[in-house]
Amino acid sequence: MAAEQVSTRLTRRGRWPIFIGLCVVAATIIYPLFFVTLTSLRPNADYLQDPFGLPAIWTLDNYTTLSRVYGVGDAFVRSLAVTGVTVSIVLLLAIFAGYGLARYPVPGRRVITSVFVSVMLIPGPVLIIPIYLMLSRMDLVATYPGLILVYVATGLPFSVFFLTLSFRGVPVEVIEAARIDGAGFFRTLGSIVVPMGLSGLATLAVLQFLGVWNELIFAIILIPDQADRLLTPTLANIGERFVTDQPLVSAGLAITASVPLLLLAVASRYIMQGLQVGVSR
Template sequence: MSESVSGRLSSRGVRWPIFIALCLLAASIIYPLWFVIITSLRPNADYLQNPFGLPSEWTLDNYATLSSAYGLGRAFVNSLMVTSIAVVIVLILATIAGYALAKLPVPGTKWVTATFVSVMLIPGPVLIIPIYLLLARLGLQGYPGLILVYVATGLPFATFFLTLTFRSIPDEVIEAARIDGAGLFRTLWSIVRPMGASGIATLAVLQFLGVWNELIFAVILIRDQSLWLLTPTLATIGDRYLNDQPLVSAGLFVTASVPLVLLAFASRYIMQGLQVGVSR
């Protein structure tokens, strides 16, 4: 009896420090978001008087200025279109390749996987000039070239990630589907895809965040300002001698709104997908 009571007390003693640490971690994440939202809803003059206080005047003028002067609405739609197309293509190709490497007798599977890992180790900035010169010679500047870059740079990690995901699916399930007469794509769609849904959802979120926040290729491959994505548009806010933090905060909140909504809806799948390969 005394041992069970002492065990409960010790477990409670361990839980409270963990709970306090998690609360501090949550506060460190929530406060910057709260500060950005509050700052975006106040005039610049009010912000300069008391940057860390509550606004004395609430306004949506910063969002109106972003829409009228910087074309933020058009850039938002452009980013959403390019990001969605790139992520869908990556998911389709990575799902097929990951299933093949995980469950099919592909010659040299280990070498292919090692090649993907080695490509992932190459720093991104090293590829900027070669990729630009290659796309310029092929005439693929603009949205086609940008989507191709996003697919090519995201595919190695995506394939490696889904290979680990699909390896956790029991071989007996796939064999049973084959015995029942399911073909390759039927098995992939009806068996592998539902069982690997958490990993696919996690990968979709990671790929979306990476493409949505990318800046360098979006700047050098798209010259027409009317076709700019969200990140290059936000980079033009203000100038060297102008400090308009509320306007910048409004742009930051618009940029962060889509990832926040996506993470809120996909958080359950992300927690499951991050455990890929742990039990294998």
């Protein structure tokens, strides 16, 4: 009873300070997005006259130039395909591995979990040379399967560790009841565990998508041909060559930010549920 009273009192007294603080945080996020979008819709000459003012001329020429001249449209499709395939494979493998480590007496599962945590602590740039040499021997350099293989391998340790912790929160009684009713491994996993862990899966999917979508180093090294590169390396190259044409660069930034923002907007409810569950634990 005392805890409920304290919680109510804190909510009433701290409502406005918390609201103002959240508004400030929101402004620091929304304003850069608004500025980038606004800048992308104006010619460079108009931007140079008044960089922080409203556009005198509204145009979509920057997006047209990126698509027709620099192949950003094709790079966007390639990035979407590579990211989608990578996230799907990572989630599929991590679901099976995480559920097995969470609910089955796997020999040495503590050691396996410790190895996953250790691998997560290794900086990515340290692995560039070994990965490149290994893919060279497999003739997978300059191929999308090779890049996807690298993304899957680097994303799996965190994904398995994350889902192992998430699936441990599924009540054992529910799983045992499903087994008594005759549900096997796949039926229990698909009908009980995955739906109950949907918030954790959504959170992991968003994190993996953002990591692959914004990755630059491996995407540049393993796909050296400019015509075959993904979106982030393509835009990075445009940013280096056209730093004085800020509207063109802003249009590229708006394109690369569009998909993550849409994904976060769709999955925000599940992500908040996952955070609430994590805090309550």
